[in-house]
Amino acid sequence: MIEVTPLRYFVSAFELGTISAAAAAHGISQPSLSQALQKLEETISSTLFLRSRKGLQPTAQGHQLYQHAQSILGAVQKAENSFSQNSPRHLSLYTSPDIVLKPFRGAFEALRRTCPGLELRFELTPAAAELALVDQSCAPRGHRFHELVREPYVLALKKSHPLAGTRTLTLGDLRSLPLIERRYCPHYDAMRAELTLEDVSLTAAAEAVHDQQVLELVRLGFGGALLPAGHVAQDEAIAAIPVKHPSLGERIMGLAVRKTASANEMFRIWLSGFTGGSLSM
CATH class of the missing domain: 3.40.190.290 (D-Maltodextrin-Binding Protein; domain 2)
Structure with a gap:
């Protein structure tokens, strides 16, 4: 039986293209994520990725599972949302003065699409936020920095x-x-x-x-x-x-993520919408 958590790991690996990026998105170690993907491949008796130094290349079975995963995780998210209508989700953010938000439009749109009704609150200090867009030198303690x-x-x-x-x-x-x-x-x-x-x-x-x-x-x-x-x-x-x-x-600019399950989940969603590489406006 396919479990939801490894399926989420798979989707992140598929979308982000590397084990390291997918592991960072979920706040787990690379070996843990690799092991989860291996067990998922054993469960469905299929190879999902071809691995190389350049990253992960999805196989035909990987593409097929990704389509199913989108439907499955969408249904799970819909069910979770239906039980949390009376308890809206919140996300606290910090953006340093040397950051402009326009290049991150896709990331914020991913939050809006995935978490309807999500309330964003901007903090005055990075330490007070769950996610902080900052220079590496400004990442607060208690957060992990993702370049x-x-x-x-x-x-x-x-x-x-x-x-x-x-x-x-x-x-x-x-x-x-x-x-x-x-x-x-x-x-x-x-x-x-x-x-x-x-x-x-x-x-x-x-x-x-x-x-x-x-x-x-x-x-x-x-x-x-x-x-x-x-x-x-x-x-x-x-x-x-x-x-x-x-x-x-x-x-070196990146996202500092508070070491909590909620912040890790918001980071995963945010990262799925980030175009990466270039911050062209």
Whole structure:
């Protein structure tokens, strides 16, 4: 008999493509998830995945089971929802000031589709949240960090700016350029230190409290900003120019998940809607 929990593990492995990602989505170890998949294959006497260094490749039987699993787990979710109508589900979230939500639209839509009536509550600190979108350096204790993307910092400028067509810049090229300050960024002090070493004194055009403000100020032409590349990808009004400097660095951004069954389940659903790899807008 097929059990629901291994079936959920299978669906995550099918959708995410690797054992490691599926295990992280459920908050279990990779060996535990591999063992569950093996038992599932034994139960139905079929091989579900071809395994390689590149990840998992579903077999024909894997595709067939995935279609059945969608119906089975959908029915289970519907039954669970019917008994919890009087007790709506809640999810507490935190997004750091250097995060914009638009690139994660698919992930939030997955929550809405899977958990109708889910109440989202945004917290003021990452430690208070079940799920926290943060830089790796800001992940709170008591949470496990799941890396989503690594992205470099670029200079964001309004596309009508004279420098917008430049292929690359150096830190020295920023000397006469008004920039929008982002003191809340975890890498702000390190960036300022690199500018000091290069004897670059910046002109502050504005000081923002979160990156959504920064993006709007850049679009309006108030100045430039050193921003994560994903913020400005495919933005028709903003040019993203690489800054050539070995120590400017990149950020490792991801989701910090509280170590509870409820948070793990919300994380699994959220991750199923995340497009991954690129945070293009």
